[in-house]
Amino acid sequence: MIGGLTHGDVSLGCYTRLRDHIRCWEDLRDAPVAEIHELIRSVEIPEKKAPRLKAALQFVSASQGSLSLDFLGEMPADAAIIRLEKLDGIGRKTSAAVLKFSTLRKAVLLVDTHLLRVAARLGLISRKASIEKAYDTLMPLLPGQWEADDMDNHHQLIKLHGQTLCRPAVPKCGCCPVREVCSCFRSARRSRSGSRPIQSDRPVAPLRHPRLA
Structure with a gap:
C-alpha cells in the first residue's frame, strides 16, 4: 500500500x-x-x-x-481479490501481490508496467488497458495448472524481457525471441517508417533470470 x-x-x-x-x-x-x-x-x-x-x-x-489474512486462503483467488479491493487504496496490483507473495501463495497474475507494455505490443491487450482489464484478459490465457511458483517465474521473465529487449523507448525488436508473433514487430516491419528503429537482427539466447537458472 x-x-x-x-x-x-x-x-x-x-x-x-x-x-x-x-x-x-x-x-x-x-x-x-x-x-x-x-x-x-x-x-x-x-x-x-x-x-x-x-x-x-x-x-x-x-x-x-x-x-x-488467513481467511483469504479459504477463498477462490477471484473472491479474495474482490475482498481485498474493498479496502481504500488497494487496487489489482496490490491485491495480487498480497495473494501471490504472502504465505497465501495463490496463483494470481501480477500486472506491472512491463507486462502491460509487452502484452500490448504482442497484441494481447489494448495499449490503453488498465491493470484490471489486463488482468481479466490475460489470466484466462495462462495454463490452468500453474501454481504460485509458476506465476513468480512468469513475472520475473516478463520483467527481464521488458528491461532488456521490450524496452519503453527503443525496443530491440530485431533480436526478440517472440518477434514473429508480435503485432508491434510485424507492423514496424511492414512500414519501416516508424519512429522506433528495429535494432539488430542477430538471434538472441532465451531469456534466463539469475533466480531461475
Missing part, C-alpha cells in the same frame, strides 16, 4: 523504517496517523497512504477479530 507510484528502493526504505520504529501490526494499527505519515514521508502521496494503511488494519482487525 505504500509502494504505489514510488521507486522500489524508496518504498523499501520506508517499510524498513516502519519495521524499525513500530514493533508489530497491532502497534501500527493503533499508531496516530501523523506518526505513520512521518515514517513513510519519502513515498508519493504519504498524506493519503498513512490513513489508508491505518484504516485497512482497523478493518481487518474489526472484521476478523485479529490482524490476519
